[in-house]
Amino acid sequence: MTEIIDGKELAKTLDNEMIRQVGQLKQRGVVPGLAVIMVGNDAASQIYVRNKHRRSQKIGIQSRDITFPWDISETELLAQIDDLNHDPDIDGILVQLPLPKHIHAKAVLEHISPEKDVDGFHPINVGRLWNNDGKIVPSTPYGIMTMLDRYHVQIAGKNALIIGRSTIVGRPMAAMLLNANATVTIAHSQTDNLKTLVHAADILIVAVGISHFIRGEDIKPGAIVIDVGMNRDSNNHLTGDVDFDSAKTVASMITPVPGGVGPMTITMLMQQTINIASRRTK
Numbered sequence: 001m002t003e004i005i006d007g008k009e010l011a012k013t014l015d016n017e018m019i020r021q022v023g024q025l026k027q028r029g030v031v032p033g034l035a036v037i038m039v040g041n042d043a044a045s046q047i048y049v050r051n052k053h054r055r056s057q058k059i060g061i062q063s064r065d066i067t068f069p070w071d072i073s074e075t076e077l078l079a080q081i082d083d084l085n086h087d088p089d090i091d092g093i094l095v096q097l098p099l100p101k102h103i104h105a106k107a108v109l110e111h112i113s114p115e116k117d118v119d120g121f122h123p124i125n126v127g128r129l130w131n132n133d134g135k136i137v138p139s140t141p142y143g144i145m146t147m148l149d150r151y152h153v154q155i156a157g158k159n160a161l162i163i164g165r166s167t168i169v170g171r172p173m174a175a176m177l178l179n180a181n182a183t184v185t186i187a188h189s190q191t192d193n194l195k196t197l198v199h200a201a202d203i204l205i206v207a208v209g210i211s212h213f214i215r216g217e218d219i220k221p222g223a224i225v226i227d228v229g230m231n232r233d234s235n236n237h238l239t240g241d242v243d244f245d246s247a248k249t250v251a252s253m254i255t256p257v258p259g260g261v262g263p264m265t266i267t268m269l270m271q272q273t274i275n276i277a278s279r280r281t282k
């Protein structure tokens with residue numbers, strides 16, 4: 001029987017665990033604070049920021065949304081980050097991506113204090129993760145690791161294939177699976193013989209941004225399939241990188257889209273804000 005990994009349901013379970021954690025912090029006088037900076041008014045980003053705000057309120061995290069017009073200068077944006085870096089009420093700072101072309105995203109991300117970099121995109125946190133000493137790590141792969149853990153997937157010794165090498169999913173996913181003792185392969189658009197690699201994968205993570213890129217016939221029977229894709233079809237419905245219906249008949253466990261990886265990304269953002277707050281000393 002194929003098991004559906006229900007990210008939405010697991011997110012609810014973890015919300016309740018976080019509500020308790022926040023309650024304990026409040027007894028110490030600590031309220032976790034998350035600042036989300038959005039530049040411009042991209043519709044998809046607005047929905048995502050609103051979801052984060054709602055989830056924060058449910059859990060008891062103080063969330064501060066800061067929106068700037070599309071034409072804000074890089075200097076102004078950096079000044080806002082300086083303020084938040086020094087604000088004792090703020091534990092986590094997230095700058096919603098993508099940023100406008102005239103702003104150097106790399107300079108902005110590197111300006112965030114590594115101790116408040118709740119996305120885990122700062123080079124210090126990237127280095128810590130690859131040293132198997134991660135303190136704050138990217139939320140999407142962390143959410144995937146949490147799903148694998150809570151569904152009791154054995155990772156050590158398994159062939160894990162990640163398709164996609166982005167800095168927000170593929171690369172940190174590889175580091176986390178390596179840290180968990182998988183044998184890790186990263187495939188990408190230049191990879192030869194992808195079909196052979198996919199057929200050998202016990203754990204398959206697909207993050208390519210192409211609807212139905214992987215089908216049931218591609219997969220090793222019994223594989224665990226994690227779909228990171230969030231594509232919009234012609235009816236504006238969300239579709240994954242995996243053809244769920246055919247893959248479901250071959251995989252032993254599989255994540256749906258929506259309701260799989262997406263809800264867990266926000267969950268891990270919240271969890272890490274709480275983790276940072278719990279390290280406060282005063």
Ligand SMILES: Nc1nc(=O)c2c([nH]1)NC[C@@H]1CN(c3ccc(C(=O)N[C@@H](CCC(=O)O)C(=O)O)cc3)C=[N+]21
Pocket residue numbers: 045048051094095096097098119139238257258259260261262263264265266
């Ligand atoms: N600095 C930064 N950090 C991010 O983590 C970040 C970002 N910028 N920019 C945009 C993307 C996108 N992203 C999503 C997270 C969760 C869902 C999510 O909850 N999806 C649900 C519902 C989606 C729906 O129905 O529209 C699901 O998959 O079931 C979606 C999108 C985080 N991002």
Ligand SMILES: [Mg+2]
Pocket residue numbers: 099100101102103104105
């Ligand atoms: Mg740019």
